[in-house]
Amino acid sequence: MNNNNGNISQCPFMGGTQKQTAGGGTSVRDFWPNELKLNILRQNGEASNPMAKDFDYATAFKSIDYAELKKDVNHFMTDSQDWWPADYGSYGPFMVRMAWHSAGTYRVGDGRGGARSGSQRFAPINSWPDNGNLDKARLLLWPIKKKYGNKLSWADLMILAGNSAMESMGFKTFGFAGGREDIWEPEQDIYWGSETVMGANEERYKEGELEDPLGAVMMGWIYVNPEGPNGNPDPMGSAKDVRETFGRMAMNDEETVALVAGGHTFGKAHGAANPDTYVGPSPHGAPIEEMSTGWKNTYKSGVLDDTITSGIEGAWTPNPITWDHDYFDVLLNYDWELTKSPAGAHQWKPTAASNAKKAPKAGDAKNTQDLMMTTADIALKVDPKYLEISKRFHKDHKAFEDAFARAWYKLTHRDMGPISRYLGPEVPKEELLWQDPIPQGTVLSDSEITTLKEAISNTNLSISQLATTAWASASTYRGSDMRGGANGGRIRLEPQKSWAANNPYELKKVLTILEAIQKEFNGIVSMADLIVLGGNVAVEKAVKNAGYNIAVPFTSGRGDASQEQTDVASFGYLEPKADGFRNFIKKDLNLAAEELLIDKAQLLTLSIPEMTVLVAGMRTLGTNYDASKYGVFTDTVGTLSNDFLVNILDFSTTWKATSSDATLFEGSDRKTGVIKYRGTRADLIFGSNTELRAIAEVYAADDAKERFVNDFVVAWTKVMHLGFLDV
Numbered sequence: 001m002n003n004n005n006g007n008i009s010q011c012p013f014m015g016g017t018q019k020q021t022a023g024g025g026t027s028v029r030d031f032w033p034n035e036l037k038l039n040i041l042r043q044n045g046e047a048s049n050p051m052a053k054d055f056d057y058a059t060a061f062k063s064i065d066y067a068e069l070k071k072d073v074n075h076f077m078t079d080s081q082d083w084w085p086a087d088y089g090s091y092g093p094f095m096v097r098m099a100w101h102s103a104g105t106y107r108v109g110d111g112r113g114g115a116r117s118g119s120q121r122f123a124p125i126n127s128w129p130d131n132g133n134l135d136k137a138r139l140l141l142w143p144i145k146k147k148y149g150n151k152l153s154w155a156d157l158m159i160l161a162g163n164s165a166m167e168s169m170g171f172k173t174f175g176f177a178g179g180r181e182d183i184w185e186p187e188q189d190i191y192w193g194s195e196t197v198m199g200a201n202e203e204r205y206k207e208g209e210l211e212d213p214l215g216a217v218m219m220g221w222i223y224v225n226p227e228g229p230n231g232n233p234d235p236m237g238s239a240k241d242v243r244e245t246f247g248r249m250a251m252n253d254e255e256t257v258a259l260v261a262g263g264h265t266f267g268k269a270h271g272a273a274n275p276d277t278y279v280g281p282s283p284h285g286a287p288i289e290e291m292s293t294g295w296k297n298t299y300k301s302g303v304l305d306d307t308i309t310s311g312i313e314g315a316w317t318p319n320p321i322t323w324d325h326d327y328f329d330v331l332l333n334y335d336w337e338l339t340k341s342p343a344g345a346h347q348w349k350p351t352a353a354s355n356a357k358k359a360p361k362a363g364d365a366k367n368t369q370d371l372m373m374t375t376a377d378i379a380l381k382v383d384p385k386y387l388e389i390s391k392r393f394h395k396d397h398k399a400f401e402d403a404f405a406r407a408w409y410k411l412t413h414r415d416m417g418p419i420s421r422y423l424g425p426e427v428p429k430e431e432l433l434w435q436d437p438i439p440q441g442t443v444l445s446d447s448e449i450t451t452l453k454e455a456i457s458n459t460n461l462s463i464s465q466l467a468t469t470a471w472a473s474a475s476t477y478r479g480s481d482m483r484g485g486a487n488g489g490r491i492r493l494e495p496q497k498s499w500a501a502n503n504p505y506e507l508k509k510v511l512t513i514l515e516a517i518q519k520e521f522n523g524i525v526s527m528a529d530l531i532v533l534g535g536n537v538a539v540e541k542a543v544k545n546a547g548y549n550i551a552v553p554f555t556s557g558r559g560d561a562s563q564e565q566t567d568v569a570s571f572g573y574l575e576p577k578a579d580g581f582r583n584f585i586k587k588d589l590n591l592a593a594e595e596l597l598i599d600k601a602q603l604l605t606l607s608i609p610e611m612t613v614l615v616a617g618m619r620t621l622g623t624n625y626d627a628s629k630y631g632v633f634t635d636t637v638g639t640l641s642n643d644f645l646v647n648i649l650d651f652s653t654t655w656k657a658t659s660s661d662a663t664l665f666e667g668s669d670r671k672t673g674v675i676k677y678r679g680t681r682a683d684l685i686f687g688s689n690t691e692l693r694a695i696a697e698v699y700a701a702d703d704a705k706e707r708f709v710n711d712f713v714v715a716w717t718k719v720m721h722l723g724f725l726d727v
Contacts, residue, residue, distance in 0.1 A: 099162020109213025232527025417482025470535020
């Protein structure tokens with residue numbers, strides 16, 4: 001079977017898939033494929049949300065009788081339904097796979113994917129080859145979702161079902177937290193790769209390296225091809241892929257082995273027959289009468305032992321619905337030989353000399369079938385590092401249980417943000433390093449805030465220095481996984497204090513002066529609060545210079561994290577490759593500055609108008625990286641004005657590229673030819689793109705000066721409080 005055509009599951013746990021179909025019709029992007037994608041800034045707006053404006057999910061979740069909910073979910077595990085009966089009489093393995101694949105899309109590179117939003121309900125994820133037949137898993141859960149309604153999100157239910165499934169099979173989980181809120185439309189503008197064929201991977205490798213920020217090795221898969229790289233049953237090659245993709249999910253080798261082995265202790269893969277012959281299109285391409293389900297299987301009964309999901313066939317262990325020690329016993333004590341499933345997929349079986357145990361048939365426990373391993377499983381036996389860990393876990397099952405429990409908890413909660421967002425009685429008391437712990441801060445009185453603002457104002461720090469430092473601290477926030485932000489004050493720590501975008505030499509000067517204020521203050525104030533307060537002082541000065549008197553809102557209480565509470569490697573992924581708000585971009589970055597600006601704005605949860613006023617205002621505050629003059633279309637730096645927008649729309653200026661790659665430009669007076677301004681693509685896009693130009697025109701009008709200042713202050717305040725007030 002061709003392993004690049006989307007017919008075989010490619011994940012070290014389970015997966016599935018089959019034929020794909022596409023819709024018809026043309027769009028603007030069909031005619032202009034390089035059109036700037038602004039829709040990503042409109043995702044999940046109020047217009048798409050059916051909830052009342054005052055609906056608070058946390059409050060609703062807390063009103064659930066949690067004991068009753070757990071009882072309902074646990075009862076469901078063995079309540080086999082005729083239309084999709086449970087393998088071995090338990091839905092446990094099926095629910096584990098569903099939860100795994102909901103969480104497993106997470107990638108640490110940009111924090112996108114993961115279980116936090118319930119995105120598995122929508123295309124493209126609901127129709128990825130690796131998610132074959134998971135439409136049935138969610139449909140089976142509908143009665144529970146229906147009962148609890150808005151009090152229980154799909155995002156929470158899917159993970160709770162996975163946890164309860166493991167518990168029903170004898171495993172003690174580390175804990176569970178609710179608090180995930182559903183989205184209401186597909187996250188279609190997340191970049192999952194440039195391939196147009198499911199299962200393809202040629203375009204995501206650049207010079208042998210998997211493209212950033214992608215986490216999977218193929219389009220439409222969660223992790224890797226379980227048959228081996230490109231379907232080649234090469235265990236060492238598979239080990240490389242597994243290490244790469246699990247690493248991009250923030251998992252180390254020990255966590256990776258624990259997850260693969262722990263997950264494969266449960267359930268089986270399904271490959272009863274050739275999917276090309278018997279299986280229909282995915283949910284998003286299926287006929288309307290399939291009612292949002294897909295992968296219709298016409299092979300015999302189509303269920304239990306006749307199910308076709310991944311193309312691989314069989315169970316990993318002799319007791320597929322019981323938590324036990326068998327996975328490592330089977331993997332390490334048996335010899336394995338290459339074979340093929342009934343669907344034609346590469347897989348491994350125990351040699352005859354191994355005298356191996358067998359697993360029960362999914363639909364008839366009285367009958368048995370051979371055990372199997374995927375190439376990705378065999379990788380744990382042949383890769384020296386994985387083998388060492390596997391042997392250790394084999395000898396010390398308690399250590400394995402603890403490692404798997406912690407890794408599963410991390411997998412399913414990694415993108416939920418600070419622990420203060422976690423809800424429910426099963427939240428563990430232990431706070432883990434990957435949760436980016438921050439000590440409780442001190443709330444300041446109004447008089448203390450006034451005293452500190454006066455102290456900052458009396459230093460020789462400029463508007464530019466204060467605003468730049470505050471922005472550098474707060475703008476690390478990622479709405480994708482709610483990491484970063486000003487809370488924690490980690491800009492004073494490694495790795496942030498050494499990031500090129502933060503201009504470490506200048507940053508140190510600002511932090512030194514603010515630290516002196518902190519030391520002399522007759523009270524307790526965090527550096528995190530001082531940094532934000534300094535930015536507010538800068539904005540208020542710039543507003544006053546513009547002729548207005550506006551107080552920038554400030555809420556205190558941020559804490560200061562320590563270096564020991566900061567995972568340097570993990571925080572390294574938050575380093576900006578580009579920041580269009582500061583006109584910063586790494587020289588060796590081969591991506592368009594305007595696209596990177598939109599990406600940054602989306603991670604900061606900004607709307608198009610918010611992004612527009614922030615870029616325009618920050619140019620006038622002098623916050624450009626390394627004091628660059630690009631985009632500074634004003635003669636009054638330090639005065640918050642709409643000059644940037646006024647001048648980018650001024651047709652008395654003509655622009656031309658000054659770099660061979662069309663990334664830098666000069667604007668000259670149309671009549672005299674005298675150079676007036678220099679700009680980047682992140683500047684000119686506000687005059688070039690029609691949607692951005694429409695917003696720019698609103699704020700560049702003669703009667704919009706005060707509105708611009710007010711809207712800038714609102715947007716600035718939003719960024720300064722991301723990851724703090726939104727918890």
